[in-house]
Amino acid sequence: MTAVLKVENIRKSYPSEGEVLRGISLNLNKGETKVIVGPSGTGKSTLLRCINRLTEPDSGKVWLSGEEVTRAGNPDRFRPKIGFVFQHFNLFHHLSALKNVTVGLTSVQGLKKDKAERKGRESLEVVGLSDQADSYPAELSGGQKQRVGIARAMAMDPELILFDEPTSALDPELIGEVLEVMIDLAKKGMTSLVVTHEIGFANSVANEIIFLDGGVVLEKGPPEEVLRNPKEERTKQFLHKITELYGE
Amino acid sequence: MGFFQYAWTILPHLLQGVQITLLMTAISMSVAAVLALLLALGKMYGSSPIRWFCSAYIEFFRGTPLLAQLFIVYYGLPVAGINFDSFTAAVITFGLNSGAYQAEYLRGAIQSIEAGQVEAARSVGMSFITAMWKIVLPQAFRRVIPPWSNDVIYTLKYTSVAFMIGAHELTSQAKIVAGEYFRFTESFMVAGIIYLIMVYIFSRSLGVMEKRLKIPGFEMRE
Numbered sequence: 001m002t003a004v005l006k007v008e009n010i011r012k013s014y015p016s017e018g019e020v021l022r023g024i025s026l027n028l029n030k031g032e033t034k035v036i037v038g039p040s041g042t043g044k045s046t047l048l049r050c051i052n053r054l055t056e057p058d059s060g061k062v063w064l065s066g067e068e069v070t071r072a073g074n075p076d077r078f079r080p081k082i083g084f085v086f087q088h089f090n091l092f093h094h095l096s097a098l099k100n101v102t103v104g105l106t107s108v109q110g111l112k113k114d115k116a117e118r119k120g121r122e123s124l125e126v127v128g129l130s131d132q133a134d135s136y137p138a139e140l141s142g143g144q145k146q147r148v149g150i151a152r153a154m155a156m157d158p159e160l161i162l163f164d165e166p167t168s169a170l171d172p173e174l175i176g177e178v179l180e181v182m183i184d185l186a187k188k189g190m191t192s193l194v195v196t197h198e199i200g201f202a203n204s205v206a207n208e209i210i211f212l213d214g215g216v217v218l219e220k221g222p223p224e225e226v227l228r229n230p231k232e233e234r235t236k237q238f239l240h241k242i243t244e245l246y247g248e
Numbered sequence: 249m250g251f252f253q254y255a256w257t258i259l260p261h262l263l264q265g266v267q268i269t270l271l272m273t274a275i276s277m278s279v280a281a282v283l284a285l286l287l288a289l290g291k292m293y294g295s296s297p298i299r300w301f302c303s304a305y306i307e308f309f310r311g312t313p314l315l316a317q318l319f320i321v322y323y324g325l326p327v328a329g330i331n332f333d334s335f336t337a338a339v340i341t342f343g344l345n346s347g348a349y350q351a352e353y354l355r356g357a358i359q360s361i362e363a364g365q366v367e368a369a370r371s372v373g374m375s376f377i378t379a380m381w382k383i384v385l386p387q388a389f390r391r392v393i394p395p396w397s398n399d400v401i402y403t404l405k406y407t408s409v410a411f412m413i414g415a416h417e418l419t420s421q422a423k424i425v426a427g428e429y430f431r432f433t434e435s436f437m438v439a440g441i442i443y444l445i446m447v448y449i450f451s452r453s454l455g456v457m458e459k460r461l462k463i464p465g466f467e468m469r470e
Contacts, residue, residue: 054367080373090368093466094387104372107382138465156372 002066003027004160004191010050010060012043020046021057022215028160031189035202035223038212039238044195045087047212048162051193052082065159080108083153083161088169089145091137097124097148098133101155109156123151127181143174147181160191167198199242203227211235255438258425262439265421266446272339272407272417277400279343284350289380292355302351309348315409317341322413338410338417346403353395357388390461397454401447408443418442 005028013019020043028034036044049055051062053075062069069078092100098120105116124130127147137145146166153161163182167175179201186192186205196202202209202223209226211219219232230236249257291302309317322337332340361384369379411420418439426435 052371054371076370076373076375078373079371082371084368084371086364086368086371088364090362090364092365092368092383094383094390094463103382104374107378108373136464136466138463152368152372 003063004030004032004065005051005193006061006063007047007051008061008063010047010057010062012046012050012055012057017041020215021050023060024212024215024217026193026210026217026220028191028193030191032207033186033190033192033194033205034208034210035206036193036195036210036212037197037199037202037238037242038218042212043215044212045164048084048164048193048195051162052079052084054084080104080156081159083156083158085146085149085153085161085163085166087165089137089142089149091145091148091152093137096134096136097129097140097144097151100137100148101152104152104156119155120151123155124148126154126184127151128177141174142170143177146170146178150178150181150185154185154190160193161185163192163194163196165195165197167196197242197245199227199239211238213238251434254429254431254434258422258429258435258438261421261425262418262442265416265418265439266442268335268415268417269404269407270446272335272342272410272415273400273404275339276342276346276403276407279339280346280350280399280403281396283343283347284354287347287351288354288358291351292358306348306351309345310352314341314345314406315412317345318409318413334410334413334415337413338407338415342403342406342410346399349399350392350396353392353399354388357391358384360391361387387466390463390466393454393458393461397451397458400454401450404446404450405443 005026007024007026010021010024011019012021024043024047026034036047038044046055050057050060051069053069057070060070064078064081067078069075069082072078092103095103098117101123102116102120105111105119106113111119121130121133124133127150129144129147129151132140132144132148137148140148150161150166166182167178170178175198179198182192182194182201183205194201194206206223208220209223210217211226211230211232213234219226219230219235226235227239230239287302287306290298291306294302318338318341321341322332322334325332365383365387366376366379369383370376374382407417408419410417411423414420422435422439426432429435
């Protein structure tokens with residue numbers, strides 16, 4: 001079986017911060033959900049951005065279902081297949097919720113307007129926002145915005161979705177509704193790679209937790225192992241802090 | 249002949265000028281809008297010679313007097329064998345001039361759109377050009393409406409400068425009738441009132457347009 005996503009030895013450095021990613025590798029099979037945790041500044045977001053090449057890695061390779069993303073001159077054709085959900089939602093301000101979801105379908109996949117709308121409405125229904133199709137981003141709560149963000153990624157029928165701290169910009173009482181949608185997707189077999197501090201989420205749906213620190217994978221394994229019996233002292237410290245902050 | 253009677257008498261002549269003034273404004277603003285888009289994008293995303301050219305262009309047209317530019321186009325270019333009638337020369341000059349200003353407004357508006365908008369557009373697979381066209385420019389255009397409408401009003405009034413090269417717009421018509429009747433103050437007062445009315449109608453309709461294009465939460469005036 002070919003992995004949906006294969007990441008091999010990704011490295012990235014910035015002039016100001018030095019080497020942020022120091023050789024990261026990981027695999028994601030179809031239907032798996034993997035969660036990346038780790039202190040801030042360890043390159044978790046950079047790693048996700050390197051996968052769809054919003055940021056170009058310095059070296060290393062990324063494959064999507066056997067095709068090398070990093071070798072393509074132009075990554076545009078891979079991107080619809082790699083959904084991306086942003087920490088700050090990045091909804092298109094001037095478009096309604098429905099248009100936010102359909103603009104990619106019409107302008108990238110070349111779907112006709114009515115077909116795109118049907119598909120867009122389906123996606124909004126999955127995230128429970130059918131009734132907000134005509135609302136503009138400014139009229140939505142943070143949780144609703146992020147659900148539109150998820151619908152936008154999903155509508156493109158991606159092979160996997162990358163979630164970049166999808167709940168960290170949300171008020172605590174809005175986090176639940178977004179996590180619910182993500183859990184639902186994971187259970188339906190959506191392949192996802194999630195950067196989050198929500199240990200509860202990781203515990204309930206992740207096939208694997210990857211602990212990133214200092215630009216390397218320090219520890220990884222199923223949640224029960226990494227969360228209950230972390231091998232590394234650094235992982236223990238981090239998890240302790242996180243549980244204090246976010247609860248379990 | 250009292251003021252109102254006089255105003256009534258000269259009105260037909262002035263209205264001929266109004267037609268020219270409006271036509272001049274409309275054409276030069278259309279030229280300017282297209283030019284502004286090219287200049288702004290060129291200055292932001294062009295290769296370095298293009299960037300240099302766009303910057304130099306903008307600096308030149310913002311840094312020299314409009315009248316001098318008009319004279320160069322009307323009296324200077326014929327020396328190089330390029331001849332325009334006064335109307336065309338005026339439209340070209342005002343278009344080129346306003347384009348430089350509008351380019352800067354547009355550039356500011358484009359830069360005010362957060363990078364996240366382009367990233368999100370690229371993440372669903374849009375090319376840079378599609379992302380600009382579908383996501384960035386529709387937002388930037390909304391933000392640029394207020395400064396652009398100011399520029400339309402400036403241009404509407406600056407067309408009066410074209411009387412210096414004998415284009416028959418409103419000011420030049422006022423000057424002609426003033427000379428005929430030898431009533432300068434009153435003639436230019438009537439012309440002034442007509443300018444005032446045009447600007448008023450114009451800014452009101454822009455206000456309406458701004459309202460119609462308004463999107464909840466998307467601020468046009470920052």
